Amino acid sequence: MSDATGPDTRRSATRVKVCGVTREADREAVVAAGADAVGVISGVPVDTPREVDAGTAGDLLAGVPPLVTGVLVTMPDTVEQAVDLATAAEPDAVQVHGGLSPGELGALGRRLHGDLVVAVDADADDLRAYAGPADALLVDSVDADGGGGTGQTHDWERTREVVADLDVPVILAGGLTPDNVAAAVETVRPFGVDVATGVERVEDGERVGGEKDSETVRSFVAAATRREVVA
Numbered sequence: 087m088s089d090a091t092g093p094d095t096r097r098s099a100t101r102v103k104v105c106g107v108t109r110e111a112d113r114e115a116v117v118a119a120g121a122d123a124v125g126v127i128s129g130v131p132v133d134t135p136r137e138v139d140a141g142t143a144g145d146l147l148a149g150v151p152p153l154v155t156g157v158l159v160t161m162p163d164t165v166e167q168a169v170d171l172a173t174a175a176e177p178d179a180v181q182v183h184g185g186l187s188p189g190e191l192g193a194l195g196r197r198l199h200g201d202l203v204v205a206v207d208a209d210a211d212d213l214r215a216y217a218g219p220a221d222a223l224l225v226d227s228v229d230a231d232g233g234g235g236t237g238q239t240h241d242w243e244r245t246r247e248v249v250a251d252l253d254v255p256v257i258l259a260g261g262l263t264p265d266n267v268a269a270a271v272e273t274v275r276p277f278g279v280d281v282a283t284g285v286e287r288v289e290d291g292e293r294v295g296g297e298k299d300s301e302t303v304r305s306f307v308a309a310a311t312r313r314e315v316v317a
């Protein structure tokens with residue numbers, strides 16, 4: 087904890103996950119930037135340029151080096167579906183969005199080899215119920231289907247209360263960018279932060295969905311962790 091005289095160790099230890107990696111070169115850029123986790127999205131019913139097929143997810147996750155966490159991000163209809171995908175892709179952790187109940191998430195967690203990250207709507211009332219089966223709770227600005235990658239921020243003050251209230255590590259997501267992530271960390275004091283669209287490549291003023299910009303990724307990690315950007 088920070089005080090008037092000492093360093094703020096919680097602040098400097100913020101973990102960073104970069105999500106929606108679809109290409110090997112982007113995975114390498116994310117790792118080189120010093121991110122703690124690489125998210126690969128597969129098995130989602132929503133239309134997103136960040137989704138890859140199960141085989142590609144497995145290949146991308148297999149190339150995540152030791153000491154960096156490869157996260158499979160999915161929206162299963164059933165526990166079985168998530169187990170099958172995780173068995174095929176062999177991630178270090180699984181992040182689940184969508185409609186599984188807390189009971190189903192508990193059953194899923196018991197069948198996974200790695201950690202279970204449960205993504206929840208920042209506006210939901212029953213966050214505590216979802217924290218129970220989760221190894222970490224990802225508090226996100228989700229769309230009507232429960233999917234992420236919306237690029238929208240939410241009420242950080244409320245999420246700060248969630249962080250203070252729950253014992254489980256909380257990862258802040260939703261509309262984070264290199265420009266706002268330091269303020270978000272300062273306000274929410276999360277265990278970690280997560281970004282997808284905020285580090286994508288921009289061409290002719292338009293964001294290119296599914297493609298990361300290595301410079302922006304580096305700036306994001308540096309801003310989230312207060313590290314210097316190394317050219």
Ligand SMILES: O=C(O)c1ccccc1NCC(=O)[C@H](O)[C@H](O)COP(=O)(O)O
Pocket residue numbers: 104105106125127130132134135136137159160161183226232233234235236237238259260261262280281282283284
């Ligand atoms: O990114 C997606 O398109 C997506 C679709 C369906 C389920 C999950 C998805 N993303 C999960 C993430 O962890 C994102 O990083 C998170 O929602 C934050 O996204 P953004 O607001 O774009 O930073």
